[in-house]
Amino acid sequence: MITLYGFSVSLYVRKVRLVLELKNLAYQHIMVPPSQDPEVLLKSPLGKIPYLTDNNFSISDSSVIVHYLDKKYAQNPVIPQEPHSLARAMWFDEYSDTKVSEIISGIFFERFGAPKFLGREPDEAIIKSKEMQFPVIFNYLEEQLEGKKFLVNECLTLADLSLASNFANFFNLGYEIDATQWPNLAKYTENLMNLDFIKKLIEQEKMEMESF
Ligand SMILES: N[C@@H](CCC(=O)N[C@@H](CS)C(=O)NCC(=O)O)C(=O)O
Missing domain, CATH: 3.40.30.10 (Glutaredoxin)
Incomplete structure (x- = not known):
């Protein structure tokens, strides 16, 4: 179990x-x-x-x-075997867990975590300074997604799931991606969030958070 x-x-x-x-x-x-x-x-x-x-x-x-x-559990693998693809999947997982998380989930923590766990109001200056960094990650991902549906090998990998986890917070915060500036990223995140199993989990989380 x-x-x-x-x-x-x-x-x-x-x-x-x-x-x-x-x-x-x-x-x-x-x-x-x-x-x-x-x-x-x-x-x-x-x-x-x-x-x-x-x-x-x-x-x-x-x-x-x-x-x-x-x-x-080998079904629906998310870690590629081929060395370059493996390295790329691990890199985007790392990038998501560090740089993207520091910005997007940092804001999420200020908005929801600070009042709940630290008993204080969100610090708007921190939020503003993190929002100013959105273009840094968006520009990089936009370029990496040129001509691609997924980040590695045209199939869903840990790289995409790691980013989906961060972007779920981004969309839950009410932000949107400007498709005129970042068309690849806007389409990519929309596709990810519309995958059935991702959509289902996000909905389930919303119910869990209500009783939290
Ligand atoms: N690299 C770890 C990071 C996990 C992590 O930082 N979790 C946070 C909650 S989102 C935590 O447990 N923080 C408590 C702490 O840092 O002591 C992972 O990928 O699991």
Whole structure:
């Protein structure tokens, strides 16, 4: 039995859930926050979410979990085998987890996390400075998507799922991508968000967040 731990608002938790859903794997999802509790540290040594157990095996970190799942459950693979494609998929996963996350999910945290977890109002100056950086990531992705439906090999990979997880936060915040400036990125994100399993998970998350 697979059990995934971590609040669904986390983009890293969402990334793993997208892979579990794509692979049609049965799993239990336990909504927990990050924690330094010794019991948690046994499964997630940095105390971060997500972490996952598969029967008696436990592992943490979204990218590591996805690599594990892809190796163990081969259906609908998300990690390419060919070296250049593998490197490209890993690079975009890294780019999404760092640069894109720092900007988009940084704003999401200010808007929703700061009031909920830190008991303070969102800092509009922080939000503004992050919004000013949208063009940096948009320009890069626009160029990388030229003539492509997906980022690697014309098929859905971890690269796209990782970005979909961040862009779900972007759209949930009410932002839009200006298709006149970034036509490739606008079309790409629209296609991603309209994939059935992604749409279904985002809808499910909305219900989970209402009772959160
Ligand atoms: N590289 C990790 C990052 C996970 C992460 O930073 N999770 C956040 C929640 S979105 C967390 O647990 N933060 C608590 C902490 O940093 O102590 C992954 O991909 O899973």
